[in-house]
Amino acid sequence: MQTYHIWTIGCQMNTADSERLGSALQQMGLTAAARPADADVVVLNSCVVRQSAEDKVTGTLNLTQPLRKKRPDSVLALTGCMVGPRTEELEKRFPHVDLFLRPQQFEPLLELVGERLGLDWQGCVGSLAPQQPDVATYVPIIHGCDLMCTFCIIPYRRGRQVSRAVSDIAHEVELLAARGVREVTVLGQTVDAYGHDRDDGHDLADLFERLNDIDGLDRIRFLTSHPSYMSSRIIRSVAELPKVCEHINLPVQSGDDEVLQRMRRPYTTAEYRDIISEIRDTIPDVTVSTDIIVGFPGEAEAQYRNTLQLVEDLRFDKVHGAAYSTRPGTIAARTMDDDVSQEDKQRRLKGLEEMQESILTSINSGYLNETVEVLAENRKRGSWTGRTRGNKLVYFDIEESDHCAADIDLTGKLVDIRITRAGPWSLAGVTV
Numbered sequence: 415m416q417t418y419h420i421w422t423i424g425c426q427m428n429t430a431d432s433e434r435l436g437s438a439l440q441q442m443g444l445t446a447a448a449r450p451a452d453a454d455v456v457v458l459n460s461c462v463v464r465q466s467a468e469d470k471v472t473g474t475l476n477l478t479q480p481l482r483k484k485r486p487d488s489v490l491a492l493t494g495c496m497v498g499p500r501t502e503e504l505e506k507r508f509p510h511v512d513l514f515l516r517p518q519q520f521e522p523l524l525e526l527v528g529e530r531l532g533l534d535w536q537g538c539v540g541s542l543a544p545q546q547p548d549v550a551t552y553v554p555i556i557h558g559c560d561l562m563c564t565f566c567i568i569p570y571r572r573g574r575q576v577s578r579a580v581s582d583i584a585h586e587v588e589l590l591a592a593r594g595v596r597e598v599t600v601l602g603q604t605v606d607a608y609g610h611d612r613d614d615g616h617d618l619a620d621l622f623e624r625l626n627d628i629d630g631l632d633r634i635r636f637l638t639s640h641p642s643y644m645s646s647r648i649i650r651s652v653a654e655l656p657k658v659c660e661h662i663n664l665p666v667q668s669g670d671d672e673v674l675q676r677m678r679r680p681y682t683t684a685e686y687r688d689i690i691s692e693i694r695d696t697i698p699d700v701t702v703s704t705d706i707i708v709g710f711p712g713e714a715e716a717q718y719r720n721t722l723q724l725v726e727d728l729r730f731d732k733v734h735g736a737a738y739s740t741r742p743g744t745i746a747a748r749t750m751d752d753d754v755s756q757e758d759k760q761r762r763l764k765g766l767e768e769m770q771e772s773i774l775t776s777i778n779s780g781y782l783n784e785t786v787e788v789l790a791e792n793r794k795r796g797s798w799t800g801r802t803r804g805n806k807l808v809y810f811d812i813e814e815s816d817h818c819a820a821d822i823d824l825t826g827k828l829v830d831i832r833i834t835r836a837g838p839w840s841l842a843g844v845t846v
């Protein structure tokens with residue numbers, strides 16, 4: 415039996431790309447191997463959003479060198495955001511790698527796998543929807559990004575925005591629902607800009623409407639939105655369509671207008687606050703999360719405090735905080751001094767995290783003794799995990815009086831959970 419192993423690091427988009435590539439390889443007759451040492455085809459799906467991620471990829475690439483020597487007929491490929499338009503430098507650094515593929519550039523790999531393993535991919539690879547998907551799974555709907563935030567490498571690696579057709583996405587989600595998927599998260603770097611590059615006039619609200627009609631599907635989520643594209647129409651559709659979950663991730667990146675300008679984020683903090691107000695006024699029980707970078711070049715202490723003030727005022731349900739690190743090739747790397755010390759960056763990040771922990775402790779305590787709807791995703795060490803519609807992580811057990819609890823399989827079921835414990839990062843409870 416011929417086998418493959420895909421090693422993935424990075425964002426949900428990379429996870430989705432790996433699932434799709436795995437689906438193509440399975441359709442060619444390969445099966446998944448748990449270790450790269452046992453696989454005929456090894457793919458590393460890379461991320462370079464932070465230096466630490468890139469270091470991990472480089473370390474793993476170096477580890478594959480002896481494997482290659484042992485199995486010279488195997489296929490080794492590097493894909494994801496580490497592979498840019500110019501691959502000569504990577505080819506020189508890692509001569510043992512067969513192929514360097516830009517994100518979603520699957521064909522050359524399938525071609526080479528076919529050639530080395532004696533398989534015909536063109537006859538057998540159909541839809542790339544995962545063959546054995548999880549009950550909650552990702553569906554990329556846009557590739558690339560048309561914006562140029564100064565700190566970000568993604569537009570250089572994933573190219574300009576290209577949205578898939580509504581009919582194509584709906585067909586894939588129907589297939590996934592038939593394979594047991596109950597929740598899809600539609601993905602794009604600026605997901606709320608869906609359709610702006612197409613001339614059929616469809617936007618994200620239209621897509622939601624179409625997906626909302628799919629039988630067997632219970633929930634629809636979307637990631638990641640950009641404040642410039644969050645329209646009243648999208649907000650209303652989240653409020654009105656029963657399957658679209660009331661959770662919006664809207665990265666603000668900084669709470670200071672001057673820093674936002676230097677980041678090339680085309681909105682002010684006042685405009686951002688207005689959008690959050692509209693979201694909260696329109697969508698009952700909505701949860702809102704955000705992304706924030708501290709220590710951006712030139713960020714003064716007072717500007718950092720403006721960010722803390724915004725976080726304190728808006729009381730997000732989650733903050734994905736990060737200390738700025740220079741990414742070679744970005745506008746910031748070329749034109750700005752990384753002049754905030756490591757010490758200050760770490761102190762600012764810690765300050766942000768501490769503030770967020772105390773806000774979340776207070777928000778989540780409001781769930782105590784409440785009953786929430788959770789999609790049961792999996793069971794680990796006896797306890798189930800799942801998420802609320804608002805994307806809160808919940809650990810739960812089946813009510814003790816149910817003697818068959820250990821035999822009950824709740825995977826993919828919507829269950830009502832009474833919350834008995836609430837911490838800043840998760841909730842815990844029992845079935846009602």
Ligand code: SF4
Pocket residue numbers: 559560561562563566567568569603604640
């Ligand atoms: S919106 Fe900005 S941060 Fe997001 S992918 Fe595009 S350039 Fe990068």
